[in-house]
Amino acid sequence: MNITIFLQQFLNGLSIGSVYAIFALGYTLVYSILGIINLAHGAIFTLGAYFTYALMGGTFGLNGLLANAALPIKLRFPIALILGSTLAGLVGVGVERIAFRPLRRKNSDTLLTVVSSLGVAVVIVNVIQYLVGAESYTFPANTYRGLPAAINFGSEANPIPIRTVQIIIFLVSVVVVAILTWFINYTKYGKAMQAIAEDATTASLLGIDSDRFIILTFFISSFLAGMAGTLVASSVSIAGPYFGIGFGLRGLAVIVLGGLGSIPGAVIGGLVIGLVEAFVPADYSGYKDAVAFGILFIMLLVRPQGLLGRKFVQKV
């Protein structure tokens, strides 16, 4: 492998890995508060991308109920990204109300809640397909207006072009992780979330309204999923309603690798999986998932609590 390809693949890996990281952070937040994996997370990832696409004034194709429909507004990408992710966050709050809260009230087994979230995922994906069809959609050509399509990190004679979108994804992800870390560790809300994660009963005895913070957690988690979906779609287009399912599964590999419920673990897990995938030879691109899950199985055998996870002690 020559240095050009190595550098390119390294940066590609960082970029996709950083998206995995913010996506997996969403899983981690919900897991640390409720001890549950939200399987609708991948579907919300897809939904976020469609929301942003619609807010940028994108039209939907021939296939689906909303054929040829478009919103009358054409927002710029950064605004559409934030609004689209916010809408995804609100859908996440809805998912909590419909699929999580009723079961939590009845003290159901957590596995039932997981199955219920899986049901929500299937419904969301099918509703998307019903409304806008199975087509791929690419964000408008002027998404990153004014910026060149690629930046050359090499020389004129020996170019190392990196697509600008990859760099933007990486930078946005770094900023998002930084803000989230600050929010969790240094704000009253973040500390309250940590308290609930530690022990929900004690937290509520101390006057923390746990339902409110669970809603907040779902909002942030789904906001992150929607943002990750939009960022990936701005690089490789929205590949149809099933677009997020593969990411949903890979996100699980990321949090297992990093350690369930660990925020730095999700970041490191994301970067590791992104980089490993980037170095899968191009001819074997179909095996990327197999590599990600191979890592997951090895991790489960060698260190089931993940890289940064806490060892779980069964309390009798």
Place this chain on the structure above:
Amino acid sequence: MNKYTRFTAIFAVCAMLASCNGASNSTNANNTASNTTTTSSTIPIGMALAQTSNVALLGQEEVAGAKIAEKYFNEKGGINGTPIRLVFQDTGGDEAGAINAFQTLINKDKVAGIVGPTLSQQAFSASPIADRAKVPVIGPSNTAKGIPEIGDYVARVSAPVSVVAPNSVKAALKQNPNIKKVAVFYAQNDAFNKSETEIFQQTVKDLKLDLVTVQKFQTSDNDFQAQATNALNLKPDLVIISGLAADGGNLVKQLRELGYKGIIIGGNGLNTSNVFAVCKDLCDGVMIAQAYSPEHPGEINAAFRKAYLDQFKKEPPQFSAQTFAAVQVYVEALKVLDSKSKVATMPIAQLRTELNKQLLTGKYNTPLGEIAFTPIGEIIQKDFYVAQIKMDKDGSNGKFAFLK
């Protein structure tokens, strides 16, 4: 249950979700069928096309062509007064979906013949089922090597890639005679694209060009930067892509973003206006060989083109024209049969066998021009074209401009 056993359970559920994916595509059928047979007042013809999944991009165009044909021929009196009825079954994008659709059409809908499936990959597993059941099949867009050879009951109206594809390489050389180094990309998980790339690679060698690299990808991929970089480091003057609309369009986009300036040739999988939504303004200039031109002279093409333009406000694509032609072949063959003995009262097994014999002997003046079949069901077609994609300034829409 401790946390880790619970996690394993969750994981199993996830795996289920992933595998349900394909299944839900195929069960999502647009089921307009009833239990009628040919003894009723209409003659059912089965349409096994991809209406969902990422292949729906192509399947939708075929559905459009079929519906125009149904209306057109029924307005002209159908089969000597008996209207035809198209029965649509969704195949989704995979083999299992195509097999389901074929079996439903054969056993439940009792169709006289089938038009489909969309992909060659699907034809290799679904068409043998129709052949064993002695039900005629006309492939509207199966262009891989070996389709008519599947069996006596399998024919196609889509000219094989070996005949169509070389035209685009010659057109590229005409535009830029200095082309020397050629990079070829193909989707390795798809039968059609594998077959198409062999033809392209052979054409490149026959024209004494230098094939500098062959890069593989999957139709489900969306990140092609590794393959694009590998190829661009070898500084090709011509790139040839065999893929489907979503992946092929994405590859075009990423090649252009990474700075490739030369000519790009797309295979038949990119031969759809749906590719415009994927690579937008960067689709501009992609050259694709064609088995159909909207400008083809003749009354039937004029009628077909007008019907399509009225409904969709754009020029009809090749797949729509080919599906129209496939329906037309059935209609005209049924008419000839009907003039000998009433098809509406013929037992279904006999009708299917007679129809298959008849359709292989006829000559048809279709929107594709005059076509006929070889005894094994391969299309004989005279006219081929090369088109180049021209996008609007804002990249939201485009068209195939036919090269002279």
